Amino acid sequence: MEISLNSDFDKFINEQMATGLYKSVSEIVNDAMSLLRLRKSVNSERINAFNAEIKKGIDDIEAGRIADGDAFFKNLIKQYE
Numbered sequence: 001m002e003i004s005l006n007s008d009f010d011k012f013i014n015e016q017m018a019t020g021l022y023k024s025v026s027e028i029v030n031d032a033m034s035l036l037r038l039r040k041s042v043n044s045e046r047i048n049a050f051n052a053e054i055k056k057g058i059d060d061i062e063a064g065r066i067a068d069g070d071a072f073f074k075n076l077i078k079q080y081e
Helices: 008-020 025-062 069-080
Strands: none
Touching: 008 025
């Protein structure tokens, strides 16, 4: 596999190599790909959780479990005044 990087990334990789924490460019790329995979996984989990909360709200509306928003917030504000 051949990878082309812009000069900023090339400089960053060289800086990382100079720290001695990595033995090869492949280690840096593997680390970066692991972080990307983790970020994608976390984003996916967050989206799924968000969609689940939306579904709960829709289910509540369909079941008639709703409240007057203005009245709710007025009561909430009164509690903290």
